Amino acid sequence: MWEALQFDFMRNALLAGVLVSISCGIIGSLVVVNRIVFISGGIAHAAFGGIGLAFFLGFSPSLGASLFAVGVAIIMGAVSFKSKHRADTIIGVLWAIGMALGIILIDLTPGYHVDLMSYLFGSILTVPGSDIWIIIILNMVILLTVIIFYKEFIAMSYDEEFAFIVGIPVKPLYFILLGMTALAVVMTIQVVGLILVIALLTIPPYIAEKYTRSLGGMMVLASILGIFFTLGGLWLSYSYDLTSGATIILVAGVGFFIFQAIGLLKGRGGITR
Amino acid sequence: MTVPAIDMNGVWFSYDRTPILEDVTLTLKQGDFLGIIGPNGGGKTTLLKLLLGVLKPDRGTIKILGEAPHDANHRVGYVPQNTDLNITFPISVMEVALMGRLSRSRIGRRYSRKDRSKVEEALKKAGIWEHRHIPIGRLSGGQRQRVFIARALATDPEILFLDEPTASVDPEFEIDLFDFLRELNKQVTIVTITHDVGVISRNVKSVACVNKSLIYHEEGQITAEMIDMAYQCPVDLIAHGIPHRVLPTHTEK
Numbered sequence: 342m343w344e345a346l347q348f349d350f351m352r353n354a355l356l357a358g359v360l361v362s363i364s365c366g367i368i369g370s371l372v373v374v375n376r377i378v379f380i381s382g383g384i385a386h387a388a389f390g391g392i393g394l395a396f397f398l399g400f401s402p403s404l405g406a407s408l409f410a411v412g413v414a415i416i417m418g419a420v421s422f423k424s425k426h427r428a429d430t431i432i433g434v435l436w437a438i439g440m441a442l443g444i445i446l447i448d449l450t451p452g453y454h455v456d457l458m459s460y461l462f463g464s465i466l467t468v469p470g471s472d473i474w475i476i477i478i479l480n481m482v483i484l485l486t487v488i489i490f491y492k493e494f495i496a497m498s499y500d501e502e503f504a505f506i507v508g509i510p511v512k513p514l515y516f517i518l519l520g521m522t523a524l525a526v527v528m529t530i531q532v533v534g535l536i537l538v539i540a541l542l543t544i545p546p547y548i549a550e551k552y553t554r555s556l557g558g559m560m561v562l563a564s565i566l567g568i569f570f571t572l573g574g575l576w577l578s579y580s581y582d583l584t585s586g587a588t589i590i591l592v593a594g595v596g597f598f599i600f601q602a603i604g605l606l607k608g609r610g611g612i613t614r
Numbered sequence: 615m616t617v618p619a620i621d622m623n624g625v626w627f628s629y630d631r632t633p634i635l636e637d638v639t640l641t642l643k644q645g646d647f648l649g650i651i652g653p654n655g656g657g658k659t660t661l662l663k664l665l666l667g668v669l670k671p672d673r674g675t676i677k678i679l680g681e682a683p684h685d686a687n688h689r690v691g692y693v694p695q696n697t698d699l700n701i702t703f704p705i706s707v708m709e710v711a712l713m714g715r716l717s718r719s720r721i722g723r724r725y726s727r728k729d730r731s732k733v734e735e736a737l738k739k740a741g742i743w744e745h746r747h748i749p750i751g752r753l754s755g756g757q758r759q760r761v762f763i764a765r766a767l768a769t770d771p772e773i774l775f776l777d778e779p780t781a782s783v784d785p786e787f788e789i790d791l792f793d794f795l796r797e798l799n800k801q802v803t804i805v806t807i808t809h810d811v812g813v814i815s816r817n818v819k820s821v822a823c824v825n826k827s828l829i830y831h832e833e834g835q836i837t838a839e840m841i842d843m844a845y846q847c848p849v850d851l852i853a854h855g856i857p858h859r860v861l862p863t864h865t866e867k
Binding site for chain 2: 374489490492493495496498499500502503504505506507508509510550553554555556558559
């Protein structure tokens with residue numbers, strides 16, 4: 342493992358893994374407590390439409406994915422406000438259409454072979470140095486936003502109605518959350534791919550929630566867990582020549598079941614608390 | 615004359631074309647203690663949400679302390695009915711109560727020393743201060759209700775709205791609570807929804823019965839006989855009168 346660190350691509354991969362784990366820990370915590378896991382899955386898949394569009398028109402796929410993801414996030418947010426009862430259906434529809442659009446656009450792009458797998462399952466080992474800078478900036482934006490609106494985010498997540506009554510602009514705040522989710526999702530696509538984004542966004546916060554007493558604590562613990570899962574997965578994938586994104590997720594999955602089992606044992610024994 | 619605490623005029627409201635409230639008019643003076651009764655689905659909670667500005671009326675006007683409901687939000691406190699919400703949420707009693715100090719004008723700022731001392735006072739008043747560091751999900755229903763009351767008090771409200779505050783608590787706490795509210799009523803106007811007519815008779819100053827339309831009884835209108843009848847046949851209380859009148863002095867408009 343250590344000799345691998347002499348490679349630029351490995352250093353970039355580690356850095357990307359750590360940074361993405363931090364933003365997934367922060368945003369994932371908000372996604373979990375606000376129950377918008379399905380929306381974030383929808384954003385991740387629909388973002389592929391933006392990747393296809395970028396190839397078709399010849400600009401940066403990251404930019405395409407970001408624009409598309411934010412756009413889709415706004416639409417999904419508006420839908421979930423307007424027609425609450427069918428929001429999940431419409432999110433599912435956009436999810437599928439976005440993906441289909443991306444694939445067709447890539448089909449239509451002349452003479453260009455795109456490695457689909459790297460978008461579906463991530464390509465942490467090919468993250469270029471320039472993207473590391475973008476990830477750092479996005480991380481800072483997310484961190485600052487959450488720090489500034491921390492108590493408002495807590496109120497909205499815990500008791501939306503009360504937050505509205507005391508005058509918190511719940512709707513704009515919700516859209517800010519969706520926008521940040523879109524950015525986090527686009528970053529995470531590089532690491533584990535769009536199919537597996539949901540896992541990195543939900544597993545660490547879900548475990549962390551049980552061991553923390555505040556939303557901030559949940560975010561910190563989720564970030565740390567995410568870093569362990571990502572680096573552990575990266576090491577395993579390097580050692581055994583496995584697909585990195587899927588390995589990271591399986592490591593997280595094993596963590597999920599271990600903590601789940603610990604929780605069950607504790608609950609049954611009734612020893613703790 | 616002072617501004618009325620609540621001034622509703624010809625308010626209509628419907629959900630997806632199903633009328634919930636029809637032509638509701640109500641004026642409540644400051645310092646009153648109003649109990650709202652009525653059947654489930656009769657529109658009690660909808661009425662409260664209109665007064666809080668969460669819902670907007672289809673027709674008619676609502677003024678809270680002379681302001682539009684949502685502009686008066688820093689002057690009212692609200693205790694919701696459902697205290698089980700988000701029970702696994704990682705949040706302490708203190709943090710929940712601090713939400714009462716949120717306001718639009720101070721978004722993005724930390725809670726101040728004053729906020730914390732207000733919340734301390736409110737938590738002590740509600741008798742839950744010693745549990746301030748406990749996660750909210752570990753409390754009993756009654757304890758959580760106290761936290762939500764503390765949160766509402768932390769706002770320093772001029773009007774306190776409560777939605778079935780005794781729905782999820784033990785009877786002992788219910789008596790405590792209404793003693794507490796009566797005391798609080800010396801400074802604060804109180805509006806509470808309840809299904810317990812007994813509670814109303816012992817505690818409130820005025821009563822409104824809501825079932826699509828609203829009938830308001832100012833001062834001392836509930837008699838022992840009325841309570842008796844309400845207990846015997848609550849459906850009748852709902853129907854406002856047929857076959858025998860429970861609340862005999864209605865002056866329906």
